């Protein structure tokens with residue numbers, strides 16, 4: 001099999017063969033959450049997509065050869081605003097949301113990245129980088145603010161395919177009296193009132209958002225590394241600014257070599273956003289739906305395509321996993337996944353292609369040969385599916401059931417009595433009541449069995 005990995009690189013807008021800088025030390029940096037509110041299902045997509053990429057890279061280059069860094073933004077205007085609105089201290093708010101975020105990642109069966117640095121623990125490195133940018137003439141100070149001067153970096157706009165003059169004409173940049181040019185962006189700003197602050201050569205203040213990723217990626221992965229990822233909404237200005245800061249501060253021809261972005265999630269065709277009021281937080285699904293279902297749903301479209309989130313999608317994913325559990329057997333050692341099975345994932349992380357292969361493998365496994373079952377389960381496990389035992393899967397369904405087991409059995413008894421006296425109307429009524437509570441009953445060979453839908 002051709003073991004090359006291909007990725008769509010937004011720097012070239014092409015699908016490219018992935019060639020690591022050092023195949024023993026592969027670096028991937030993904031922009032993580034800003035911890036001001038509970039993560040929503042749109043935030044879940046990059047968590048799962050880059051988790052799969054992490055697995056694929058480890059599969060190809062060895063499990064100790066990949067460093068996956070996902071930062072936590074715990075200082076930001078949105079955090080300050082949310083702490084004021086909710087009357088909670090910034091540290092209590094960020095602690096709470098970080099804990100919720102970690103729970104959500106676990107619920108979505110994502111591996112823990114190699115590093116999860118927090119911005120507030122790296123302010124010194126940001127101050128150092130800003131100082132370097134000033135010394136080299138890429139940044140300037142005005143009214144206690146430090147700005148990056150965009151027109152000093154000739155490659156600005158290469159990632160997002162934007163030209164400076166179009167940016168200004170289209171007012172895609174925040175205007176401020178303090179800036180020399182409207183496209184310049186802030187590296188450091190003064191803290192006012194009771195906003196969090198750090199001492200710096202420019203007075204008490206805090207960093208602009210973009211600089212943290214430049215500083216922390218350098219610490220963990222070096223000045224140049226392999227893959228930088230995130231949601232497509234981060235491509236401009238965040239990632240464009242990261243490139244400008246890092247390349248100017250570090251004096252390099254490159255920053256990250258491959259820029260990989262996942263597309264949005266829509267809700268029944270509409271873009272999901274706070275202003276639309278159609279945000280679904282990940283925690284809303286807990287206890288109601290198994291994390292495996294969400295995970296499969298998040299992988300059901302190619303990462304470059306928008307994914308429409310709706311009940312039908314979740315129902316289909318639930319039915320698929322339910323069916324796949326029919327061939328479940330516990331594995332002591334995973335089986336080798338056939339090379340041709342892996343091909344779609346190597347080819348630009350084609351998760352729907354891999355899922356299609358799983359369906360074919362299932363058909364073989366369903367014929368009853370244990371070895372085929374083992375291969376199928378190993379291939380599911382690789383992407384974080386069927387990772388619970390069948391008992392755990394069934395127990396979860398029982399737990400989320402809207403009626404207790406004792407009450408189900410009582411209802412079935414009543415229904416059987418009704419049937420014996422040929423009161424079929426009553427029997428059907430009880431069956432429908434159970435169905436409303438997601439309990440399916442089946443009569444076979446004179447016996448009635450039940451299962452949770």
Ligand SMILES: [Zn+2]
Nearest residue numbers: 031032213238
């Ligand atoms: Zn970032």
